[in-house]
Amino acid sequence: MAQIYISLGSNVDREKHTRAGLQALHQSFGELQLSSLFESEAVGFDGKPFYNMVIGAITTKTMPEVAHLLKQIEADNGRVRGGKKFSPRTLDLDLLLYDDLVTDELVQLPRGEILYNAFVLWPLAEIAPERRHPLVQQSYAQLWQDFDKNKQQLWTIPFSWTPE
Template sequence: MARACLSLGSNLDPEAHLRAAIAALRARFDGVQVSAVYRTRAVGFDGGDFLNAAAVVETDLEPEALDAWLHALEDAHGRDRSGPRYGDRTLDVDLVLYDERIVDGPGHLRVPRDELRHAFVLRPLAELAPDMVEPRSGRTLAQLWADSPERDVAMEAVPGFEAG
């Protein structure tokens, strides 16, 4: 079994989509842990605020198969891939880390994900799995967050959000 770190986000009916995504993760994978949920501004485009969270799962899937499963989950929630890369979305679930492996797979699959540098990905993952090592740097998520230039980015915890 491998340990995979995921980033979850939505800015279209976000509470419903995040709850449903977390329920689907728990139905498929063992040992699912979910971070606090944060409200953040859209990055890379002018759009509505996002709700972002992180999850750590134990998986028997290889990175390519896990990525395909996550894409199917996004599609099941109406993810529209026809528009610009940065835009409003019902659900975005990215494979950020997979054990300490480096994967440069087909299409967009790249682990660790470059988005790990953003506060909306790094902060919840660092809180959830502080000792997980980012294999390109050899540093833990806690160390990366401590030194992040985005530590001051506004991220409001969503009170009373029950991930399920």
């Protein structure tokens, strides 16, 4: 069994795609641990604000199986590949952590943006505060405490979700 953490983002039909992504993750992994839902300005391009959150789950799937599944859920929700890196997204699901695995094969783990995007670090610190980053060996709570919060603006928004 592996503990995984996934970031979810959307800035196209945000509520619809956030809920659809959560439902697909629930169907694939069962019980989910959810951070708060955050809203943030687009980073890297001019676009509509994003919804972002981090989801924790336990899985028996291998890391490649999880990575493939996330890409499939994105595609099922209208995600088009091959566009610009920084562009609008129906649904963006990124594997942040797979236990304490460190790799650059297939996907980068731990995902680099944990350390430089508030919309990833804050929700991760919320649901896994004592867990330590496998490379820098600091807890996510400490990393968030030390983060320059003037760099990126984000805020929590009311949200509740129940599996169908």
